[in-house]
Amino acid sequence: MTEGTIALLSFVLTLMVFSYVLGDLPLVGHLYRTAVYIFVGMSAAFATIVAYESVILPYLQDIQNPETSWTALGNSADVAIFATALLFGLLLLLKPIASLSWLTNSALAVVIVVSAATAVVGGLSGTLIPLVVATAAVPDGLATDFGALTNTLLVFVGVVTALFYFQWQARRDDDGAPVQSPVSRGIRNFGKIFIVTALGAIYATTMLTALTILAERIGFVFQFGS
Amino acid sequence: MSRAQRIGIAFSAFIAFAVGLITLLSLLLGGRPELYAELAGAPVFASLMTLPAAVMLRLVAITSAVTIVIGISNLLYVHLGRVVRGAFFSIVMIASFALTIWWYWSKQGDTSLLAAVQVPIESALAALLFLSMVGGGARVLGKRADIWGLLFVTVLVVVLLGSLPIESLAPVRAWSDWLMEIPVSAGARAILLGIALGTVVTGVRVLLGQDRSYRG
Numbered sequence: 008m009t010e011g012t013i014a015l016l017s018f019v020l021t022l023m024v025f026s027y028v029l030g031d032l033p034l035v036g037h038l039y040r041t042a043v044y045i046f047v048g049m050s051a052a053f054a055t056i057v058a059y060e061s062v063i064l065p066y067l068q069d070i071q072n073p074e075t076s077w078t079a080l081g082n083s084a085d086v087a088i089f090a091t092a093l094l095f096g097l098l099l100l101l102k103p104i105a106s107l108s109w110l111t112n113s114a115l116a117v118v119i120v121v122s123a124a125t126a127v128v129g130g131l132s133g134t135l136i137p138l139v140v141a142t143a144a145v146p147d148g149l150a151t152d153f154g155a156l157t158n159t160l161l162v163f164v165g166v167v168t169a170l171f172y173f174q175w176q177a178r179r180d181d182d183g184a185p186v187q188s189p190v191s192r193g194i195r196n197f198g199k200i201f202i203v204t205a206l207g208a209i210y211a212t213t214m215l216t217a218l219t220i221l222a223e224r225i226g227f228v229f230q231f232g233s
Numbered sequence: 234m235s236r237a238q239r240i241g242i243a244f245s246a247f248i249a250f251a252v253g254l255i256t257l258l259s260l261l262l263g264g265r266p267e268l269y270a271e272l273a274g275a276p277v278f279a280s281l282m283t284l285p286a287a288v289m290l291r292l293v294a295i296t297s298a299v300t301i302v303i304g305i306s307n308l309l310y311v312h313l314g315r316v317v318r319g320a321f322f323s324i325v326m327i328a329s330f331a332l333t334i335w336w337y338w339s340k341q342g343d344t345s346l347l348a349a350v351q352v353p354i355e356s357a358l359a360a361l362l363f364l365s366m367v368g369g370g371a372r373v374l375g376k377r378a379d380i381w382g383l384l385f386v387t388v389l390v391v392v393l394l395g396s397l398p399i400e401s402l403a404p405v406r407a408w409s410d411w412l413m414e415i416p417v418s419a420g421a422r423a424i425l426l427g428i429a430l431g432t433v434v435t436g437v438r439v440l441l442g443q444d445r446s447y448r449g
Contacts (some may be wrong), residue, residue, distance in 0.1 A: 008345040015269045017353035024357035028364065037321075044322045046354040048329025049304045053347065056337055061293075062298035066291075078287050079280070096299030108444070110240025114296070116245045120253030120440060123292045124286075127436035128260040134429035138422055158415050165419025173427050182446050198423070203381050205389030205420025208413060210366065215396055217363035224353075 018231045020045070021224055050051030142166050169205075246442050252289065253440040259286035388412060 023042035026035045068088050069075050071084045095114040102111045142163055149156045172195045177185035187195075261270060263283030269275040309330065313324035336346050370389055371383050394402055395409025438444040 008343075008349055013345060013349040016349040020350060021357045024354055024361065027361060040322055040324055042354055042357075044325040045329045045350065046358075049324040049333045049346070049351050051326075052330045052333030053351070054301055054338070055305050055334070058298040058301040062294060063302075065296055077291055078284055080284065080288070084288070084439075088288060088292050092295030093298060095292075095296045096303060099300060099303060106330060109245060111237065112241070112245040113248050116249035117252050117289075118293050118296055118300075121256050121264070121289045122434040123439040124253050124256040124260060125290070126432050127257060127440070130429040130432040130436065134425055135433065138426050138429070142422060161415050162419045162422075165416060166423045169420055169423030170426060172303045172423075176288055199381065200384065201416050201420035201423060203384050203420075204388050204412065204416040205424060207385040208392050208417040209421070210385075211389045211392035211396075214363060214366045214370075214393065217359055217366060220356055221363045223361035224356055233408045 014231055018228060021228055025224075025228075133232040165198070165201040168194050170198070171195060172198035172202055250440070250442055255285045256289045257440060259283060259289075388417075 017220075020042055023038040027039040028037045033223060066077075066085075066089055069077065070082065070085045075085075076082050077085050077088070095117065098110050098114040101107045146155060149159060175195075176191055177187045180186045259282055262279075263286055264279055266275040268277040269278050272278055310328065312320075312323040312326050316327055333346060336343065370386060374386055376382075377385075391405060391409050391412060395406040435444065
């Protein structure tokens, strides 16, 4: 495909997507939806290509070569793993048959628990422990730098109170209605300041990213048009 | 529920527990010879401990790829049913899918279609996000006219103004930098910690069989 064709297609498709701004007019509304359906079809095609070429095909080629092995168990184990994975895929197709759905569920169970085990280890070693260590760490020279001491304390208190915000504790009054103690409400509100500030900043940075892309697209449309 | 179905559910739960436990132990204890320093063949043993997780992760990777293909086949099947009834957008979707596959295989992996179609549509949709976000920000003040809505919009405006390369806005930029360094950092850490805690707790519930979403 030549550079000119790519630019022309980009121009037309960008205008089709931007037609969304004009609202649900009889013909214009169809342009946006057409672009979205083209996008869905192409994404599905590329997902299929990636799943086949990056995962299934390399494994398929590897098991055909007796010299290679993924694990220390040898090539025959690779063949068994690949065949089991294909069997799991086929078992998923049995889901509509109620009497055999336990087979599908067993295959799904393996996929879900392995993902859960990976998520537990990843969550612990990749997020929880490093973040707790980073938050509790005391930087050097804090005793002489009052500003740094205040900031470090503020981050620590912010993280603790913001985490407390997610925990809703209350006791019941005489009528059985939940009542929060003033101290608990105060800590939660202090933590909420940090949560809302973080969400506002994340929203602003996402807007900036979208604005940069919008400026680039509008620039491209005008440049192509001229 | 019949007896056979109850046995089937118990079988699924047993498989889940056994596989989950073995994978978890392998991920936690594998590849760390320092844990078995007292054993004679510590490196070999540590390497052996990684085997169950390696096997399971490969199994799940291939199964996931196969499930993606099955899912997309189902999407095509549903839209093919609509094509028969003459649904225009389903025809567009199927044609787009078929053209991409044909293009990729006939042009030996040429990805220019990606640059010509996929990237512009994705960019234009991301650009439209800006308009939606401006509308969303304005609605926050309209529907949540309280201290939290005001704080949200104030932070939003300070960060946006702080990103502008204008000399006279230097004090706002200093404020924005401080916000990003201290309160935003604290809030984002708390949100990430909350997500990680939720992930770990949900994962442990699944591994213990408390949360059996795979029962369908």
